[in-house]
Amino acid sequence: MRFSATALLALPLLAAAAESPYEQYKAKFQSFLSNFGVAGPAADKASAPATPSISTGKAKKKVTEPKPIHTLTLDNWKDTLYAPVKAEATQPEEWLVLVSGRNKTCYSHCLRIEAAFNESATKFAAMPQSPSLGYVNCDDQPVLCNSWSAGTGNLWIFEMLPAPAPVDIHYKRLNLTTVTSQDIVDAYTGRPDIQWRKFEGYFHPIDGFFAKYGLSVPLGYFFWALGAIPSWAMMLVVSFMTRTMMNRRMGDANRQGNAGGGAAPRAAPPGDGRS
Template identity: 45%
Template sequence: MRVSVSTLLALPLFAVSAQAQFEQYQDQLQTYLNKFASYIPNTNRVDAADAAEAKTGEKKMSVLTLDNWQQTLYEPVAPGTTQPEEWWVLITGRNKTCFGRCDQVNAAFNETAIKFATLPESEVPHMAYLNCDDQPVLCNIFSVGPASLWAMDMLPPGNEINIWGKRLNTTTTTTQDLLDLYADKEKSEFKLVTHVFHPFNGWFAQNGLSVAVAYVLWFFTVVPNWTIMLLVSFASRSMMNRRMPGQ
């Protein structure tokens, strides 16, 4: 195969042109990414004042976040105990994740927490809530959405944790309904959580992948399709430009 002198002389010009085009494309991608970054919601939002008031006020309720959820749930568990500490966790949301329909459930849960707070701790569950509008990644770790109630039997770290879940009716749930649920010690209206996303016993949690997978799932819910296509196109262009010098 013959290669002419003109072809050899043109190769550096081609490389310079390809590099310039690649840099232009890279600048364009960066512009799009900077613009998109301004629209990315906070994945770990919490109002510290509201959380403190909920915990120390009449409800005695904890607010679960991506930073504190494990510490909070394990906090009342005595080392070496075989008697589980029960938690009730309301998974709720506002307009984005619950379409503004969780007010009834929230009110019933808050009233129940107030009633429980007047009783001895040994007779009632610890109370907490998780807002999926504020904590979308944590909701993905739990693999649950509003309006759901989780009853969790917490044992020391290293033990399997039983979780029972129940979907709550967003229009009819009352405080009395929740009190009746707690009175049913057999949890006949709950369903045992056994899927791979179980935050303690599931395959992802056991292999330390829960947070990574949760972020991936969250990413695909907030990133527009055109951004993903742009990233794929950029990656393919980058690979082609890297291969060109050796061809």
């Protein structure tokens, strides 16, 4: 098939004539939609203006990481407490230690204070000056708790200075049923208004008599073993010891009685003859 030059030149005109009715109706339709406040479709997506970002006016809140809580054991407790203490320090490095337990030592009453102590780690992290945090579980570390003579449900504050300087220790009993994380923070920051008792005596973990002479850990094992003995076994031991002592006393009394039974009876004093 052959096309003449005239037909080729007429093709653009025919295309324009075909598009002009469509463009005419399209313009009328967009004008009709604009009367109702509706914008027509964009002719070119690339030419459409970018959607501006909407600012809510609220800055993202910075999340405070909680302070680490160090678990103290019989093997690491002293090294852990002395770790942040500098050799030339003159101000004590403070530690706040929770003494807790589970079924054996706290009868499942320490769950609340452990949760409150964990929550207080975030509040302590937000403070400009706060203590290092430690945790002792007497179910897991019975020898350590016995060597300290430490009861569950207590907060301990260690004021650490470079060895061999004396270390002051204060402790406070917590309310196991109502304590909150804010109570723990207030107890620490409210000293000395809030009652704390100073730990003194033979069982002081660092300066006590037993600690200085290396007896605290052996005593810890002794008291732990003593507490591990069932009550019925202890009653049997006490009963056996009591009977043994009573048998010895009875045997001594019988021997004394037998020794005195062979002596001649004393004569009665003579009468004066009066009836």
